[in-house]
Amino acid sequence: MPPIKRTHATGHSKRLKKKRIEELNKKEFGSMHRYVKTKSDVTSENLNVDTDNSNNDNSIDGNMINVLVAEGPKRDKSIVKGPKDKNLRRFSADFYTRILPNNERKGIARGHLANEGFGDWQHLSSRLKEHEVSFEHVNNMAKWYEMRRRLKKNETIDKVEQKQFEKEKDHWKNVIFRIICLVKFLAKHNLAFRGKNERLYQKNNGNFLGLIEMLEVFDPFIKEHVRRITSDEIHVHYLGHTIQNELIQLLAREIKSEIIKKIKQAKYFSVILDCTPDNRFLNVDDTTGQGLFDVTKAEFKALDLDIDDVRGQGYDNGSNMKGKHRGVQKRFLDINPRAFYTPCGCHSLNLTLCDMANTCTKAKYFFAIIQCIYTIFANSSKRWQILKDNVKGLTPKSVSTTRWESRVESVKDIKFQISDIREALIQVQRKITIL
Incomplete structure:
Protein backbone atom coordinates (compact mmCIF):
# COMPACT_ATOMS: atom_id res chain seq x y z
CA MET A 1 0.00 0.00 0.00
CA PRO A 2 1.61 3.31 -1.06
CA PRO A 3 2.43 5.87 1.71
CA ILE A 4 -0.08 8.69 2.27
CA LYS A 5 1.15 11.99 0.80
CA ARG A 6 1.01 14.84 3.31
CA THR A 7 -0.93 17.96 2.30
CA HIS A 8 0.47 20.12 5.11
CA ALA A 9 3.73 20.61 7.01
CA THR A 10 4.59 18.31 9.89
CA GLY A 11 4.71 19.52 13.46
CA HIS A 12 8.51 19.31 13.44
CA SER A 13 8.65 21.54 10.33
CA LYS A 14 6.34 24.07 11.97
CA ARG A 15 8.50 24.17 15.09
CA LEU A 16 11.65 24.73 13.01
CA LYS A 17 9.92 27.53 11.09
CA LYS A 18 8.73 29.16 14.31
CA LYS A 19 12.24 28.95 15.75
CA ARG A 20 13.73 30.62 12.65
CA ILE A 21 11.17 33.44 12.86
CA GLU A 22 11.88 33.99 16.55
CA GLU A 23 15.65 34.11 15.89
CA LEU A 24 15.05 36.60 13.05
CA ASN A 25 12.85 38.74 15.30
CA LYS A 26 15.52 38.69 18.01
CA LYS A 27 18.21 39.63 15.51
CA GLU A 28 16.19 42.51 14.07
CA PHE A 29 14.98 43.69 17.48
CA GLY A 30 15.16 47.49 17.66
CA SER A 31 16.51 47.87 14.09
CA MET A 32 13.77 50.32 13.14
CA HIS A 33 14.67 52.64 16.00
CA ARG A 34 18.08 53.32 14.48
CA TYR A 35 16.24 55.43 11.91
CA VAL A 36 13.56 57.12 14.04
CA LYS A 37 13.16 58.76 17.40
CA THR A 38 10.01 57.67 19.24
CA LYS A 39 8.01 59.24 22.02
CA SER A 40 5.98 57.55 24.68
CA ASP A 41 2.86 59.71 24.25
CA VAL A 42 0.20 59.18 21.60
CA THR A 43 -1.60 62.08 19.95
CA SER A 44 -4.78 62.09 17.89
CA GLU A 45 -6.18 64.67 15.52
CA ASN A 46 -9.57 65.23 13.91
CA LEU A 47 -9.54 65.23 10.13
CA ASN A 48 -11.97 66.72 7.65
CA VAL A 49 -10.50 64.87 4.67
CA ASP A 50 -10.59 61.23 3.66
CA THR A 51 -7.19 59.82 4.63
CA ASP A 52 -8.08 56.24 3.76
CA ASN A 53 -5.55 55.72 0.98
CA SER A 54 -7.17 52.41 0.07
CA ASN A 55 -9.92 54.46 -1.58
CA ASN A 56 -7.48 56.67 -3.50
CA ASP A 57 -5.63 55.91 -6.69
CA ASN A 58 -1.96 56.45 -7.43
CA SER A 59 -2.56 59.92 -8.89
CA ILE A 60 -3.05 61.74 -5.56
CA ASP A 61 -1.37 65.14 -5.44
CA GLY A 62 1.37 66.39 -3.14
CA ASN A 63 -1.04 68.09 -0.74
CA MET A 64 -2.91 64.82 -0.13
CA ILE A 65 0.40 63.00 0.37
CA ASN A 66 1.32 65.57 3.03
CA VAL A 67 -2.01 64.98 4.78
CA LEU A 68 -1.61 61.20 4.66
CA VAL A 69 1.92 61.38 6.03
CA ALA A 70 1.05 63.88 8.77
CA GLU A 71 -2.07 62.05 9.97
CA GLY A 72 -1.00 58.45 9.44
CA PRO A 73 -3.11 55.42 8.46
CA LYS A 74 -6.85 55.63 8.97
CA ARG A 75 -8.58 52.95 11.00
CA ASP A 76 -12.16 51.85 10.51
CA LYS A 77 -13.29 52.17 14.14
CA SER A 78 -16.69 50.71 13.29
CA ILE A 79 -15.08 47.26 12.95
CA VAL A 80 -14.61 45.58 16.35
CA LYS A 81 -14.95 42.00 15.19
CA GLY A 82 -15.37 41.13 11.55
CA PRO A 83 -17.61 38.44 10.04
CA LYS A 84 -16.55 34.82 10.44
CA ASP A 85 -15.10 32.91 7.50
CA LYS A 86 -15.68 29.28 6.60
CA ASN A 87 -13.23 28.21 9.32
CA LEU A 88 -15.20 30.23 11.90
CA ARG A 89 -12.34 32.69 12.26
CA ARG A 90 -12.61 36.46 11.92
CA PHE A 91 -10.68 39.71 12.01
CA SER A 92 -10.30 41.49 15.36
CA ALA A 93 -9.73 45.20 15.98
CA ASP A 94 -6.80 44.21 18.21
CA PHE A 95 -4.74 43.76 15.04
CA TYR A 96 -5.03 47.51 14.29
CA THR A 97 -2.33 48.23 16.89
CA ARG A 98 0.77 46.46 18.12
CA ILE A 99 2.84 46.80 21.30
CA LEU A 100 6.38 47.64 20.20
CA PRO A 101 9.47 46.66 22.25
CA ASN A 102 9.55 50.07 23.99
CA ASN A 103 5.86 49.65 24.98
CA GLU A 104 4.81 52.28 22.45
CA ARG A 105 1.45 51.58 20.88
CA LYS A 106 1.33 52.56 17.22
CA GLY A 107 -0.88 51.79 14.27
CA ILE A 108 0.31 49.17 11.81
CA ALA A 109 1.58 50.49 8.47
CA ARG A 110 -0.06 48.20 5.95
CA GLY A 111 2.58 48.12 3.18
CA HIS A 112 2.07 45.44 0.53
CA LEU A 113 -0.67 43.82 2.64
CA ALA A 114 -2.97 46.68 1.63
CA ASN A 115 -2.09 46.23 -2.04
CA GLU A 116 -2.55 42.48 -2.14
CA GLY A 117 -5.21 42.09 0.53
CA PHE A 118 -5.24 39.38 3.19
CA GLY A 119 -8.09 37.27 4.50
CA ASP A 120 -6.43 34.26 6.16
CA TRP A 121 -7.39 35.18 9.72
CA GLN A 122 -5.86 31.97 11.13
CA HIS A 123 -2.35 33.05 10.08
CA LEU A 124 -2.82 36.82 10.33
CA SER A 125 -0.76 37.18 13.50
CA SER A 126 2.28 35.37 12.08
CA ARG A 127 1.96 37.22 8.78
CA LEU A 128 1.94 40.57 10.57
CA LYS A 129 5.04 39.60 12.56
CA GLU A 130 6.82 38.72 9.32
CA HIS A 131 5.75 41.99 7.75
CA GLU A 132 6.89 44.09 10.72
CA VAL A 133 10.49 42.91 10.37
CA SER A 134 10.53 43.08 6.57
CA PHE A 135 12.86 45.51 4.83
CA GLU A 136 9.93 47.17 3.03
CA HIS A 137 8.10 47.92 6.27
CA VAL A 138 11.17 49.17 8.17
CA ASN A 139 12.27 51.35 5.25
CA ASN A 140 8.83 52.87 4.71
CA MET A 141 8.34 53.48 8.41
CA ALA A 142 11.65 55.36 8.50
CA LYS A 143 10.60 57.48 5.52
CA TRP A 144 7.19 58.15 7.06
CA TYR A 145 8.62 59.29 10.42
CA GLU A 146 11.23 61.45 8.73
CA MET A 147 8.74 63.21 6.44
CA ARG A 148 6.25 63.70 9.26
CA ARG A 149 8.99 65.26 11.37
CA ARG A 150 9.84 67.64 8.52
CA LEU A 151 6.19 68.55 8.03
CA LYS A 152 5.79 69.40 11.71
CA LYS A 153 8.91 71.57 11.62
CA ASN A 154 8.01 73.03 8.22
CA GLU A 155 11.26 71.76 6.70
CA THR A 156 9.89 70.17 3.53
CA ILE A 157 11.36 70.97 0.12
CA ASP A 158 8.19 72.71 -1.05
CA ILE A 248 -27.53 88.17 -3.66
CA GLN A 249 -29.27 84.93 -4.56
CA LEU A 250 -27.18 82.94 -2.07
CA LEU A 251 -27.94 85.41 0.73
CA ALA A 252 -31.63 85.49 -0.20
CA ARG A 253 -31.74 81.69 -0.18
CA GLU A 254 -30.13 81.60 3.26
CA ILE A 255 -32.57 84.21 4.65
CA LYS A 256 -35.52 82.37 3.14
CA SER A 257 -34.30 79.09 4.62
CA GLU A 258 -34.03 80.71 8.07
CA ILE A 259 -37.56 82.12 7.80
CA ILE A 260 -38.95 78.73 6.80
CA LYS A 261 -37.13 77.14 9.74
CA LYS A 262 -38.77 79.60 12.16
CA ILE A 263 -42.19 78.99 10.59
CA LYS A 264 -41.82 75.25 11.06
CA GLN A 265 -40.73 75.73 14.66
CA ALA A 266 -43.82 77.85 15.34
CA LYS A 267 -46.00 75.38 13.34
CA TYR A 268 -48.91 77.77 12.73
CA PHE A 269 -48.66 80.82 10.45
CA SER A 270 -50.68 83.33 8.43
CA VAL A 271 -50.61 84.31 4.76
CA ILE A 272 -50.42 87.82 3.30
CA LEU A 273 -50.81 88.10 -0.47
CA ASP A 274 -50.76 91.19 -2.68
CA CYS A 275 -50.25 91.85 -6.38
CA THR A 276 -48.00 94.42 -8.04
CA PRO A 277 -47.33 95.02 -11.75
CA ASP A 278 -43.54 95.48 -11.43
CA ASN A 279 -41.41 93.75 -8.78
CA ARG A 280 -42.51 90.31 -7.71
CA PHE A 281 -41.57 87.38 -5.53
CA LEU A 282 -43.78 84.95 -7.45
CA ASN A 283 -44.56 85.06 -11.16
CA VAL A 284 -48.32 85.25 -11.65
CA ASP A 285 -50.02 85.18 -15.05
CA ASP A 286 -53.54 84.33 -13.92
CA THR A 287 -54.77 86.96 -11.41
CA THR A 288 -58.13 85.33 -10.80
CA GLY A 289 -58.92 83.89 -7.40
CA GLN A 290 -58.26 80.35 -8.59
CA GLY A 291 -55.01 81.33 -10.34
CA LEU A 292 -53.60 83.12 -7.28
CA PHE A 293 -54.63 80.25 -5.02
CA ASP A 294 -52.94 77.68 -7.28
CA VAL A 295 -49.69 79.69 -7.24
CA THR A 296 -49.81 80.01 -3.45
CA LYS A 297 -50.51 76.30 -2.97
CA ALA A 298 -47.63 75.37 -5.30
CA GLU A 299 -45.28 77.64 -3.32
CA PHE A 300 -46.36 75.97 -0.08
CA LYS A 301 -45.45 72.61 -1.57
CA ALA A 302 -42.06 73.88 -2.77
CA LEU A 303 -41.30 75.25 0.72
CA ASP A 304 -42.53 72.07 2.42
CA LEU A 305 -45.24 73.96 4.34
CA ASP A 306 -48.55 72.36 5.27
CA ILE A 307 -51.62 74.31 4.17
CA ASP A 308 -53.52 72.85 7.14
CA ASP A 309 -51.24 74.85 9.47
CA VAL A 310 -52.49 78.20 8.08
CA ARG A 311 -54.47 80.08 10.72
CA GLY A 312 -54.94 83.48 9.08
CA GLN A 313 -55.31 85.23 5.71
CA GLY A 314 -54.77 88.91 4.95
CA TYR A 315 -55.48 90.44 1.52
CA ASP A 316 -56.73 93.68 0.04
CA ASN A 317 -60.38 94.28 -0.81
CA GLY A 318 -60.18 93.21 -4.46
CA SER A 319 -62.90 90.85 -5.60
CA ASN A 320 -60.34 88.23 -6.63
CA MET A 321 -59.02 88.27 -3.05
CA LYS A 322 -61.99 88.69 -0.72
CA GLY A 323 -64.66 87.17 -2.97
CA LYS A 324 -67.10 85.02 -0.97
CA HIS A 325 -67.53 82.49 -3.77
CA ARG A 326 -64.41 82.57 -6.01
CA GLY A 327 -61.89 84.66 -4.07
CA VAL A 328 -58.59 83.40 -2.71
CA GLN A 329 -59.88 83.46 0.86
CA LYS A 330 -62.81 81.18 -0.10
CA ARG A 331 -60.44 78.70 -1.81
CA PHE A 332 -58.38 78.51 1.39
CA LEU A 333 -61.43 78.07 3.61
CA ASP A 334 -62.69 75.20 1.43
CA ILE A 335 -59.50 73.26 2.26
CA ASN A 336 -58.74 74.63 5.72
CA PRO A 337 -61.74 76.09 7.62
CA ARG A 338 -59.40 77.37 10.36
CA ALA A 339 -57.64 79.82 8.00
CA PHE A 340 -59.67 82.87 9.06
CA TYR A 341 -59.73 85.82 6.65
CA THR A 342 -59.12 89.43 7.75
CA PRO A 343 -59.16 92.21 5.12
CA CYS A 344 -56.20 94.59 4.96
CA GLY A 345 -56.79 97.28 7.59
CA CYS A 346 -54.89 100.01 5.71
CA HIS A 347 -56.73 99.36 2.46
CA SER A 348 -60.07 99.29 4.27
CA LEU A 349 -59.24 102.61 5.97
CA ASN A 350 -58.30 104.15 2.62
CA LEU A 351 -61.61 103.11 1.10
CA THR A 352 -63.49 104.44 4.14
CA LEU A 353 -61.80 107.86 3.94
CA CYS A 354 -62.39 108.06 0.19
CA ASP A 355 -66.08 107.32 0.66
CA MET A 356 -66.29 109.92 3.46
CA ALA A 357 -64.73 112.56 1.22
CA ASN A 358 -67.20 111.78 -1.56
CA THR A 359 -70.16 112.30 0.78
CA CYS A 360 -69.05 115.88 1.59
CA THR A 361 -69.92 118.30 -1.23
CA LYS A 362 -67.21 120.85 -0.37
CA ALA A 363 -64.52 118.18 -0.09
CA LYS A 364 -65.65 116.59 -3.34
CA TYR A 365 -65.53 119.97 -5.12
CA PHE A 366 -62.12 120.80 -3.60
CA PHE A 367 -60.45 117.59 -4.78
CA ALA A 368 -62.12 117.91 -8.18
CA ILE A 369 -60.30 121.26 -8.64
CA ILE A 370 -57.01 119.63 -7.58
CA GLN A 371 -57.53 116.89 -10.17
CA CYS A 372 -58.44 119.46 -12.81
CA ILE A 373 -55.17 121.35 -12.26
CA TYR A 374 -53.23 118.11 -12.74
CA THR A 375 -55.20 117.22 -15.87
CA ILE A 376 -54.55 120.63 -17.49
CA PHE A 377 -50.80 120.07 -17.45
CA ALA A 378 -50.70 116.28 -17.89
CA ASN A 379 -52.81 116.16 -21.07
CA SER A 380 -50.29 118.17 -23.12
CA SER A 381 -46.51 117.91 -23.35
CA LYS A 382 -46.26 121.66 -24.12
CA ARG A 383 -48.26 122.57 -21.02
CA TRP A 384 -46.16 120.18 -18.95
CA GLN A 385 -43.05 121.97 -20.18
CA ILE A 386 -44.55 125.30 -19.07
CA LEU A 387 -45.14 123.74 -15.64
CA LYS A 388 -41.52 122.51 -15.45
CA ASP A 389 -40.22 125.97 -16.42
CA ASN A 390 -42.11 127.60 -13.55
CA VAL A 391 -42.20 124.89 -10.86
CA LYS A 392 -38.77 123.64 -9.83
CA GLY A 393 -39.83 121.54 -6.87
CA LEU A 394 -42.74 119.14 -6.54
CA THR A 395 -45.01 118.47 -9.51
CA PRO A 396 -48.81 118.05 -9.24
CA LYS A 397 -50.09 114.55 -8.52
CA SER A 398 -53.23 112.78 -9.65
CA VAL A 399 -55.96 112.02 -7.11
CA SER A 400 -56.39 108.26 -6.73
CA THR A 401 -59.84 106.80 -6.21
CA THR A 402 -58.65 104.10 -3.80
CA ARG A 403 -55.75 105.57 -1.81
CA TRP A 404 -56.37 108.41 0.61
CA GLU A 405 -52.69 109.35 0.87
CA SER A 406 -52.80 110.41 -2.79
CA ARG A 407 -55.06 113.30 -1.76
CA VAL A 408 -52.49 114.40 0.83
CA GLU A 409 -49.71 114.35 -1.77
CA SER A 410 -51.80 116.21 -4.35
CA VAL A 411 -52.65 118.99 -1.86
CA LYS A 412 -49.05 119.23 -0.62
CA ASP A 413 -47.72 120.10 -4.09
CA ILE A 414 -50.13 123.01 -4.51
CA LYS A 415 -49.97 124.25 -0.91
CA PHE A 416 -46.20 124.85 -0.92
CA GLN A 417 -45.95 126.08 -4.54
CA ILE A 418 -49.20 127.95 -5.04
CA SER A 419 -47.59 131.06 -6.60
CA ASP A 420 -45.48 129.06 -9.08
CA ILE A 421 -48.44 126.93 -10.15
CA ARG A 422 -50.59 130.07 -10.50
CA GLU A 423 -47.98 131.63 -12.81
CA ALA A 424 -47.88 128.44 -14.89
CA LEU A 425 -51.68 128.46 -15.22
CA ILE A 426 -51.61 132.12 -16.34
CA GLN A 427 -49.03 131.32 -19.04
CA VAL A 428 -51.15 128.39 -20.25
CA GLN A 429 -54.16 130.73 -20.46
CA ARG A 430 -52.14 133.26 -22.50
CA LYS A 431 -51.01 130.58 -24.91
CA ILE A 432 -54.60 129.45 -25.43
CA THR A 433 -55.78 133.06 -25.89
CA ILE A 434 -53.11 133.72 -28.54
CA LEU A 435 -54.12 130.59 -30.44
Missing part, protein backbone atom coordinates in the same frame (compact mmCIF):
# COMPACT_ATOMS: atom_id res chain seq x y z
CA LYS A 159 7.70 74.76 2.13
CA VAL A 160 8.00 78.00 0.12
CA GLU A 161 5.23 76.88 -2.20
CA GLN A 162 3.18 75.76 0.79
CA LYS A 163 3.59 79.14 2.48
CA GLN A 164 2.64 80.92 -0.73
CA PHE A 165 -0.39 78.68 -1.10
CA GLU A 166 -1.55 79.42 2.46
CA LYS A 167 -0.95 83.13 1.96
CA GLU A 168 -2.94 83.16 -1.28
CA LYS A 169 -5.76 81.19 0.31
CA ASP A 170 -5.93 83.63 3.21
CA HIS A 171 -5.92 86.59 0.79
CA TRP A 172 -8.88 85.32 -1.24
CA LYS A 173 -10.78 84.32 1.88
CA ASN A 174 -10.55 87.88 3.19
CA VAL A 175 -11.41 89.42 -0.19
CA ILE A 176 -14.53 87.28 -0.61
CA PHE A 177 -15.57 88.01 2.97
CA ARG A 178 -15.43 91.77 2.34
CA ILE A 179 -17.31 91.47 -0.95
CA ILE A 180 -20.07 89.53 0.80
CA CYS A 181 -20.25 92.22 3.51
CA LEU A 182 -20.68 94.90 0.83
CA VAL A 183 -23.45 92.92 -0.85
CA LYS A 184 -25.23 92.50 2.50
CA PHE A 185 -24.92 96.22 3.25
CA LEU A 186 -26.33 97.38 -0.09
CA ALA A 187 -29.13 94.82 -0.05
CA LYS A 188 -30.08 95.62 3.55
CA HIS A 189 -30.38 99.35 2.80
CA ASN A 190 -32.16 98.77 -0.52
CA LEU A 191 -29.44 100.56 -2.51
CA ALA A 192 -28.67 100.06 -6.18
CA PHE A 193 -25.49 98.09 -6.91
CA ARG A 194 -24.50 99.21 -10.39
CA GLY A 195 -24.27 102.43 -12.34
CA LYS A 196 -23.71 103.22 -16.00
CA ASN A 197 -20.42 101.30 -16.19
CA GLU A 198 -18.61 98.55 -14.29
CA ARG A 199 -15.04 99.86 -14.17
CA LEU A 200 -13.09 100.94 -11.13
CA TYR A 201 -12.32 104.66 -10.77
CA GLN A 202 -14.79 105.64 -13.51
CA LYS A 203 -17.66 108.08 -13.10
CA ASN A 204 -21.10 106.63 -12.37
CA ASN A 205 -19.78 103.12 -11.71
CA GLY A 206 -22.36 102.49 -8.98
CA ASN A 207 -22.43 102.03 -5.23
CA PHE A 208 -20.74 98.62 -5.17
CA LEU A 209 -17.58 99.64 -7.01
CA GLY A 210 -17.64 102.97 -5.19
CA LEU A 211 -17.47 101.16 -1.84
CA ILE A 212 -14.65 98.97 -3.17
CA GLU A 213 -12.73 102.14 -4.04
CA MET A 214 -13.36 103.51 -0.55
CA LEU A 215 -12.20 100.29 1.16
CA GLU A 216 -9.08 100.25 -1.00
CA VAL A 217 -7.85 103.32 0.90
CA PHE A 218 -8.07 101.65 4.34
CA ASP A 219 -8.12 97.87 3.89
CA PRO A 220 -4.87 96.06 2.93
CA PHE A 221 -6.62 93.05 1.37
CA ILE A 222 -8.84 95.15 -0.91
CA LYS A 223 -5.86 97.38 -1.71
CA GLU A 224 -3.84 94.37 -2.87
CA HIS A 225 -6.86 93.03 -4.77
CA VAL A 226 -7.38 96.33 -6.61
CA ARG A 227 -3.65 96.50 -7.39
CA ARG A 228 -3.80 93.08 -9.03
CA ILE A 229 -6.82 94.12 -11.07
CA THR A 230 -5.41 97.43 -12.28
CA SER A 231 -2.05 95.82 -13.17
CA ASP A 232 -3.80 93.00 -15.10
CA GLU A 233 -2.30 90.32 -12.84
CA ILE A 234 -5.71 88.67 -12.47
CA HIS A 235 -8.80 88.50 -14.65
CA VAL A 236 -11.14 86.77 -12.19
CA HIS A 237 -11.80 89.58 -9.70
CA TYR A 238 -15.31 88.80 -8.36
CA LEU A 239 -16.47 92.40 -8.82
CA GLY A 240 -18.70 91.94 -11.88
CA HIS A 241 -22.48 91.91 -11.99
CA THR A 242 -22.62 88.11 -12.32
CA ILE A 243 -20.97 87.43 -8.96
CA GLN A 244 -23.02 90.24 -7.39
CA ASN A 245 -26.26 88.61 -8.51
CA GLU A 246 -25.04 85.19 -7.42
CA LEU A 247 -24.15 86.43 -3.95
